[in-house]
Amino acid sequence: MQRKKTIGISVDSNCGITPEEANQLGIHLVFMPFFIEENIHYEYEGFSTEEFFRLQKSGVEIRTSMPSPKDLMKVWSEMLQHYDHVIHIPMARGLSSSYESAAIFAEEFKGRVIVLKNDRISIAQRFCVHRALELIEDGKSVEDVVEVLEEENGDFRIFLAVDDLTYLKQGGRLSPTAAAIGQLLQIKPILKFEGEKIDAFAKARGMVQGKKKMLEAVEQVRRDLFAGSAVDIALAYAGDEALGQDWLKTAQQAFPKDTLLMDRLPLSIVAHTGPGTLGIGIMKRHKGS
Numbered sequence: 001m002q003r004k005k006t007i008g009i010s011v012d013s014n015c016g017i018t019p020e021e022a023n024q025l026g027i028h029l030v031f032m033p034f035f036i037e038e039n040i041h042y043e044y045e046g047f048s049t050e051e052f053f054r055l056q057k058s059g060v061e062i063r064t065s066m067p068s069p070k071d072l073m074k075v076w077s078e079m080l081q082h083y084d085h086v087i088h089i090p091m092a093r094g095l096s097s098s099y100e101s102a103a104i105f106a107e108e109f110k111g112r113v114i115v116l117k118n119d120r121i122s123i124a125q126r127f128c129v130h131r132a133l134e135l136i137e138d139g140k141s142v143e144d145v146v147e148v149l150e151e152e153n154g155d156f157r158i159f160l161a162v163d164d165l166t167y168l169k170q171g172g173r174l175s176p177t178a179a180a181i182g183q184l185l186q187i188k189p190i191l192k193f194e195g196e197k198i199d200a201f202a203k204a205r206g207m208v209q210g211k212k213k214m215l216e217a218v219e220q221v222r223r224d225l226f227a228g229s230a231v232d233i234a235l236a237y238a239g240d241e242a243l244g245q246d247w248l249k250t251a252q253q254a255f256p257k258d259t260l261l262m263d264r265l266p267l268s269i270v271a272h273t274g275p276g277t278l279g280i281g282i283m284k285r286h287k288g289s
Contacts, residue, residue, distance in 0.1 A: 234261040
């Protein structure tokens with residue numbers, strides 16, 4: 001009897017899936033590197049979020065990077081000992097060169113590794129992984145899985161409220177003058193991510209108003225963009241667990257009929273937005289997902 005062909009999934013670790021969850025799901029994480037001063041570290045590998053925040057608040061320079069060819073090809077080579085094909089889900093194309101570089105490296109594997117043209121990150125990227133596993137479980141071919149995931153690529157919106165403007169200033173996304181005025185007036189920028197890049201969406205006076213604006217934005221997306229469709233709503237936060245629980249409580253009051261997922265924001269995002277950042281995403285639920 002001919003052996004059934006199999007498909008494995010690898011994904012950049014900024015999807016928010018922990019190593020423990022990855023083992024349960026049977027997927028493979030590619031750990032995202034970041035530099036603290038000149039020392040390289042990897043998300044989830046011997047470096048706690050608490051230590052990350054402590055160093056970030058102390059003013060230490062933190063830079064993000066993308067997986068090296070060596071790291072990627074090692075993951076794929078090991079996976080191809082067990083799978084006929086690998087679908088790799090990189091972080092959003094508009095935020096990094098991770099997709100372009102991974103696509104080049106994948107050519108070495110003669111069509112057995114396919115890099116998804118992906119515009120999702122964080123909680124939306126997590127849902128993409130689950131959708132891929134569902135399609136594989138349904139017996140779809142590797143070509144069909146990729147086609148469906150790329151067709152559904154834009155069916156989400158993510159909103160982020162930044163608590164401390166220091167880190168947007170450090171990353172060159174905000175002038176020192178604007179950052180100083182914003183801090184003085186307790187202005188919290190709200191960013192929107194809907195595919196290719198992160199854009200300014202609104203401004204709030206304080207985090208309470210920031211939460212309100214994000215919840216209203218999600219409700220509008222549900223009503224206007226995904227009208228008549230089931231959706232999934234997920235939350236994310238950068239900080240201690242109490243911050244996340246408070247955000248969850250507020251969101252549950254706004255969406256009492258929805259089951260809300262909670263994640264920590266990946267360090268590759270927090271490096272640019274800083275601790276205290278809150279996020280919320282809404283994803284269109286496709287048949288069976």
